[in-house]
Amino acid sequence: MYEKYEELLKKTGKTSYQISKDTGIGQNTLSNWKTGRSKPKIEKIKILADYFGVKVEELI
Structure with a gap:
């Protein structure tokens, strides 16, 4: 999910x-998603x- 988020940031x-x-x-929270320490909730x-x-x- 974070990769798609980063694509949207660039876009x-x-x-x-x-x-x-x-x-x-x-x-x-965003940093934890990036490093894989946590997963985003829906x-x-x-x-x-x-x-x-x-x-x-x-x-x-």
């Missing part, structure tokens, strides 16, 4: 910091999908 020119501020998903995936204007299925 939109956004940073993880901006996403964190705009969505309320903590930077630590609620957070839905927030990101809505934010980027994509379907949940595109992120998972």
Whole structure:
């Protein structure tokens, strides 16, 4: 999932910091997803999908 998230960051020119501020998903949470320490819950995936204007299925 994180790879798809990174693709959307590049596509939109956004940073993880901006996403964190705009969505309320903590930077630590995003970092943990990146390193594999945790997996995103469906609620957070839905927030990101809505934010980027994509379907949940595109992120998972």
